[in-house]
Amino acid sequence: MNVLAYLPYAVSFWIFAMGCYGLVRCRNLIAAVLALAVAQSSTYVLLLSIGFHKQAGAPIFSPTNPVGSPAVDPIVQALTLTDIVVGATVSALILALSIQIHRRTSCIDPERLSPMSE
């Protein structure tokens, strides 16, 4: 069994756990957005490691790298790209909401905000 083969999974899990830890402990909404982005980057690591092949180049074929030569999986790269776009949307939304909440209450500490009180 090759321990190194499991390394990307461990790294991915670690990044996700750190992102969640950041969300649990953060006292600032901007930090929460960053923690969410950290948690999301774990999905990039996992996706790219799944498409990885040893000694394979980028999936771009040219005369020096002819069709049929080994290449990493382009589909997971496309998935990662889509995932980044999704993440950017959600980050933008939460940041916009944070600005608005700061305007209303001049406070961006999630511990002091609640949907139950005004």
Add this chain to the structure above:
Amino acid sequence: MSTTFVRLVPAFSVAVPLMAAAVLAPFTRCCTRAVSSVVTTVACGLVLGMTLFLLFYSSAHGTIVHWMGGWEPSHGTAIGISFAVDPMGAGLAAFVALLVLCATVYTWIAVDLVGTLLHVLLLAFLGAMCGYALTGDLFNMFVWFELMTAAAIALTSHKIEEASSISGAINLAVTNSLGGFLVLFGIALLYGKTDALNLAQIGEALAKQPIDAALTASFALIVCGYFVKGAVAPFHFWLDDAHAVAPTPVCLLFSGIMVQLALYGVARIYFGAFAASFAPHVCAIGGLFLGVGIATALLGALMAYAQRHLKRLLAFSTVSHSGMFVAAIGLFQPGAIAATALFIAAHGLVKSALFVCAGTYLNRFRSLDECVLGGRGREAPANSAMFLIGGVALAACPPFAISVAKAAFDRAMDARGLAAVSLLMALVSAIDAGAVLRSGLHITFGIGNAQDTGISPREEEPETIGDHLESTPWTMLAVPAALLALALWLGVDERIWHGIERAGAVFVDRHSYVGAVLGGHSLPLPDASGPKQTAVSLTLNLSATALAIAIALAGLFRHRIPRQLKVASRPFAFLRNLHSGKFADYVAYLMVGVAAYGCWLVVALPR
């Protein structure tokens, strides 16, 4: 009719709302209410027409498959992205379109649209939910799921001037994003094992492989991720915060269909991909689903009963119904799936009607607090009457459709020797409906003492333009009336249940799905004709209704109940404290939940 045309309909039922949203979006400031209402209503109507056509066509001729851009499979390998429309998916999409249409009609008069942004977001939400229900590709499903989340965040923070509203939206954003990441983890692991993203293709590949750790992990991650949006304990915490602050048409869509779509995703992926490997271990997975289903149902019902904020009360009732749906899906058997489908439709109709009635109280009397509203319901008699009818319908009172769904649910449970679960679920729905009836009776007739929870009553901003409404506009009465009438019709018409039963049989049949998607030949639906209601289930449903009324009266006259008979209120305080409104807590519960689900599946499934 040419099949080329039929195969384009699924694509158009997603493209039409998204294009309408794109057309409206640049003109949110200058477009008038009338123009925007007409565009939105026509778009919703078109989608409803197309999805109903898909429903009838796929019921008659089998699954409809559309390959985007004409990228058909080559040598049995999927290359492109497919929409695979079976009667269950088409029916759900039609139900989505119906509810969005109702939400749009609700906004015709007086509701504050913020320019016309509300309509734009509703259309984007409709497109996302339809795409999600119709797609046959796992990653495509994830993208629609995330679009749903993004639209949901924006819709929840509709009242952007209120800090509470924004904070509810942020709770939704954080928890649902984490849920989305979990789903993506699961999809990535599945792709790593099968080199496929098409659901049928994944199912074919997994059928040839033994179960291993990656497969179990991917199933656990996908289930947990979808259960976040599906509001299953302990992932449900965002739901009541979002419902408490979201505008009424949005609550209608969240409770009516969005939460249930997530559970549909779990069932769809199980039957499409995992069923081949996990079929021998269905009891282990079913045990998990049954356990969390019962826990969620009880928790939701108790919390609903402890609320006096109408929207929160209804939101917790949705949580408890989510638990019932999960318990039924956990049987992984066609009858139970059909029962769940009818239950989802019936519950969606009734719950939406209740939310609209609650919204009318807010717009008329500037409050959603049962105590503040006490006795004022007389000023809006039609609305109050519909609220009470909705409460009775929620208690599975015949002939409303929930009773038919409950009867089918009981039959499926009985067949597995789980009659005790049916009794427990009858109790749960009685508590749920009891909470709704208690607040309805107190608001309408002012009888009894409302609960004293130590929270001072507060006013809320109505959703309408201006201060508050002097009289209820006809749109706000027509929508719940139509929804309740539909719930009645679904329960009375014999053909509905038989149609759903056949759709359930197709839904669980992986081989016919694979044949339609990869082989290009659809089989017509099998025949089914189970009994609709039996004397036992009728008695059970009627006693649940009676129990609900008793529970409502007990809540109203609790000061007259002898102290010894009162249920201790300590657990309520504990449960209430868990729902803190802080997303940091919710993320912690989410991690604990993922660990617990993962441990159960790792222990119960072979490694």
